[in-house]
């Protein structure tokens with residue numbers, strides 16, 4: 001089964017635009033769960049431009065499904081995650097000023113750092129996932145540092161699938177992800193995926209990646225909700241992930 005974890009960063013972006021509490025992030029998170037999503041993802045960034053550290057703490061008592069916190073494990077982020085103790089922490093190597101995530105970890109170069117951080121989270125009962133490009137060497141590196149899962153960075157798939165003219169192009173877009181997923185499975189790593197997944201591309205991705213445990217989807221899902229409504233969109237994803 002592939003779980004749908006809805007990334008609610010964009011709900012916080014909308015709230016922050018007016019400085020008040022509309023929309024209420026906690027209410028939206030609860031509604032998304034009630035609509036059927038099996039997880040809530042947040043990705044607090046150092047400038048707190050959308051999710052604030054206080055949101056991450058408040059959501060702890062609201063989220064009853066899988067709570068996934070993503071981010072670059074700097075000192076403040078590590079302290080936050082250890083305090084909140086979500087179901088899962090996803091380590092993402094973002095630069096401070098990145099507009100959005102734009103690369104996976106080099107799990108070989110950062111082996112010692114990642115191994116230490118992962119040990120700390122695992123000792124605290126938090127499942128760990130590492131954001132990686134679809135590169136078998138990086139997947140092998142993720143296994144070596146002791147991660148429970150990888151999150152495949154799907155931007156290149158979404159882009160190449162979006163411009164594909166035929167099935168051959170679509171197959172070329174997914175092939176690196178199939179190879180990375182096979183390596184992950186062989187090494188005992190669970191497989192998550194995310195970034196720019198959408199109603200247009202999710203079915204093809206799911207059908208081609210065996211053992212896909214979770215997808216985290218935010219930007220496209222919230223955009224699609226403008227047209228279809230949040231309840232409908234969550235259920236459209238659930239249908240495509242069956």
Ligand SMILES: CC(=O)[C@@H](O)[C@H](O)COP(=O)(O)O
Nearest residue numbers: 009043070092100101194195
């Ligand atoms: C790791 C990942 O791909 C997502 O968390 C994405 O980066 C969302 O972050 P923003 O909402 O800040 O773009």
Ligand SMILES: NCC(=O)COP(=O)(O)O
Nearest residue numbers: 007194195196216218219
């Ligand atoms: N981990 C990916 C995520 O949470 C959402 O990414 P996106 O759908 O906003 O691109």
